[in-house]
Amino acid sequence: MLPALCIAGAHPHPSYLVSMEPSSLKLRIEAILYLKGQPLSLGAIAELLSCPVADAEAGLLDLIADFAHRDTALEIQETAAGFALRLREDFAPLVQQVIPSDLGLGALRTLAAIALKNPIAQSELVELRGSGAYDHVRELIELGFIRKRRQADGRSYWLQVTDKFHQYFDLSDQSLAIARTKNHPDSPTSPHCPAASAVAPTDLPE
Numbered sequence: 054m055l056p057a058l059c060i061a062g063a064h065p066h067p068s069y070l071v072s073m074e075p076s077s078l079k080l081r082i083e084a085i086l087y088l089k090g091q092p093l094s095l096g097a098i099a100e101l102l103s104c105p106v107a108d109a110e111a112g113l114l115d116l117i118a119d120f121a122h123r124d125t126a127l128e129i130q131e132t133a134a135g136f137a138l139r140l141r142e143d144f145a146p147l148v149q150q151v152i153p154s155d156l157g158l159g160a161l162r163t164l165a166a167i168a169l170k171n172p173i174a175q176s177e178l179v180e181l182r183g184s185g186a187y188d189h190v191r192e193l194i195e196l197g198f199i200r201k202r203r204q205a206d207g208r209s210y211w212l213q214v215t216d217k218f219h220q221y222f223d224l225s226d227q228s229l230a231i232a233r234t235k236n237h238p239d240s241p242t243s244p245h246c247p248a249a250s251a252v253a254p255t256d257l258p259e
Contacts, residue, residue, distance in 0.1 A: 078102070078112035079119060083138065090216030092135035156196075163189035164218075167199055172213040175201065 085101050086093065093101075099109035113136060117129045130139045140147075156164070163182050167173055179186045190212065193199045197217045201210040 078104070078108060079116045082109070082112050082116050086129070086136065086138040088216075091219040092132045092137040094135040097135065156192075159185060160189040160192055164193055164198055164214075167193075167212050168214050168218065172211040174204065174209045175212055176209040178212060 099106040120128050126144045128141050201212050
């Protein structure tokens, strides 16, 4: 629970000069959780606020209590990766009606490849996924799951997932980091590892 997450002996951030009003702190935490779009630890929230962890904890508790009394579709949820602003469970059926769910298997695999590298050069992605990746990238950008920016040398683009990706698939950067480790060639669970290749399932057709 939240009290157990307190960091003993936490010291104020160097730039923390004046205590914020409780209401202001609460609203700032709400804004941070909304803008980040993924779970944040108490320490990360305090760092973004430039305040002591104890103050961030008090503001978060105040915000959680505030949401409990609001007539709203959102709530603050505690996950293994931290705290996040999420849609309440009773509104889950609405997600399927509002967010496109017609991504094909090929586009989903392309999205997975981007998320695991994050960022990845478009040229490298095409080598991994084939020329069809160009259409997948266009579709994923239109849906708001990825963004692209031109590389400094102008020869290709960098592709990376967006906050909407984290919100929709409920994946944090920490979760993706674990997935990257498992997909490393030296990892026993990686399909590239000789030990794993003997039991890896046959790839499904796109």
